[in-house]
Amino acid sequence: MKKLFTIALMGMFSAGLFAQGYQIGDVATDFRLLNVDGNYLSMSDYEDINGVILIFSCNHCPFVVAYEDRMIDLHNEFAPKGFPVLAINPNDTIVEPRDSFTKMIERAQEKNFPFDYVIDANQEIFPQYGATHTPHVFLLEKVGDEFIVAYIGAIDDNARDASAVQVRYLANAINALIAGERPDPAVTRAIGCTIKVRQN
Amino acid sequence: MFLYRISLFLVTFIIFSPAIDGSQPHFTKDIEVIDFDTFAPRLNKDDGTVYVVNFWATWCAPCVREIPAFEKLYATYKDQNVHVLLVSLDFPNHLESRVIPFVESHNVQSEVLLLDEPNANRWIPLVSDEWTGAIPATVIYNSEFRQFYQREFTFEELEEIILPLL
Numbered sequence: 001m002k003k004l005f006t007i008a009l010m011g012m013f014s015a016g017l018f019a020q021g022y023q024i025g026d027v028a029t030d031f032r033l034l035n036v037d038g039n040y041l042s043m044s045d046y047e048d049i050n051g052v053i054l055i056f057s058c059n060h061c062p063f064v065v066a067y068e069d070r071m072i073d074l075h076n077e078f079a080p081k082g083f084p085v086l087a088i089n090p091n092d093t094i095v096e097p098r099d100s101f102t103k104m105i106e107r108a109q110e111k112n113f114p115f116d117y118v119i120d121a122n123q124e125i126f127p128q129y130g131a132t133h134t135p136h137v138f139l140l141e142k143v144g145d146e147f148i149v150a151y152i153g154a155i156d157d158n159a160r161d162a163s164a165v166q167v168r169y170l171a172n173a174i175n176a177l178i179a180g181e182r183p184d185p186a187v188t189r190a191i192g193c194t195i196k197v198r199q200n
Numbered sequence: 201m202f203l204y205r206i207s208l209f210l211v212t213f214i215i216f217s218p219a220i221d222g223s224q225p226h227f228t229k230d231i232e233v234i235d236f237d238t239f240a241p242r243l244n245k246d247d248g249t250v251y252v253v254n255f256w257a258t259w260c261a262p263c264v265r266e267i268p269a270f271e272k273l274y275a276t277y278k279d280q281n282v283h284v285l286l287v288s289l290d291f292p293n294h295l296e297s298r299v300i301p302f303v304e305s306h307n308v309q310s311e312v313l314l315l316d317e318p319n320a321n322r323w324i325p326l327v328s329d330e331w332t333g334a335i336p337a338t339v340i341y342n343s344e345f346r347q348f349y350q351r352e353f354t355f356e357e358l359e360e361i362i363l364p365l366l
Contacts (some may be wrong), residue, residue: 061259062257062259062291096261132332132333132334132350133332133333133334133335136332136333153321154320154321154333157318157319157320157321157322158318158319159318159320160291160318161318164318166319169321185321188321189320189321189324189325189331189332189333190320190321190324190333191289191320191324191333191335192333192334192335193259193260193334193335194260194262194334194335194336194352195334196262
């Protein structure tokens with residue numbers, strides 16, 4: 001009985017936890033953040049898009065590094081279809097100096113990122129989205145002037161080996177939107193590096 | 201060359217020979233590499249022990265930072281039915297190059313295993329529905345209690361959770 005109660009309590013608690021951050025269908029906030037090209041960028045600056053593949057990302061995390069080439073491929077595959085990748089670094093750069101803005105520029109140049117890479121320098125954006133780790137994907141569909149959360153989670157089902165991927169969750173979700181359907185699954189999970197929060 | 205081989209053999213023998221004096225060897229560590237289905241029962245034991253199951257990786261700075269807290273917990277409470285299990289999420293091809301050297305250089309005494317399961321979306325919800333995938337993450341449970349934590353711990357914080365369970 002006690003066990004049942006505990007499980008019920010856990011259920012309530014977890015529902016509470018998941019209420020933080022965006023759910024599928026929520027309107028996502030836009031932002032104005034410094035891009036590696038030196039300009040400030042908002043999602044509303046993109047013209048003629050159908051959405052944004054927003055990926056909370058960084059330089060140092062091995063899971064991000066494992067996915068960098070796939071992020072480039074995703075941009076090259078889907079930007080022409082109206083879904084550019086936009087990487088956003090949420091990490092505090094004092095806690096994690098390898099994710100400093102200078103190092104972001106270096107990484108973007110080294111890898112020749114075809115996508116934009118902005119920094120959430122005040123750490124005000126990632127909590128609104130409910131991003132917890134890198135890489136953490138939020139696929140946003142543009143409806144009118146609003147960005148609607150359509151898919152949250154993983155890029156695919158195999159972080160460590162691109163050649164062994166069986167399900168491309170994110171690509172499938174984008175293709176669903178292009179086909180006028182809802183992504184299924186709309187939420188997936190993946191291991192990643194905890195977002196490094198500023199210490200006071 | 202022959203001498204070198206002999207000495208290598210001797211060194212290997214000395215390092216890997218199971219504790220001639222009967223005590224536990226301190227400098228070698230068996231790290232089991234298992235898939236999730238093999239691992240899953242370790243999250244649901246009902247034998248009067250308090251299990252502290254921590255998900256970590258050598259590349260995860262906050263995980264590495266809190267390992268001493270788990271080690272101290274194990275050292276302090278292992279005789280009171282507390283078992284600490286450190287589940288590495290390092291890639292399996294880093295077992296020899298990173299995980300074993302880490303465990304040996306830090307003289308980790310808690311049980312360590314490496315979870316070899318690429319499709320995290322399948323098994324993360326089976327650990328906890330609350331887990332978004334960020335590490336460190338920890339499950340603490342016994343027959344009466346189960347809680348999941350997606351956060352970093354100090355020894356005192358861990359102690360505060362397990363003391364009422366002893």
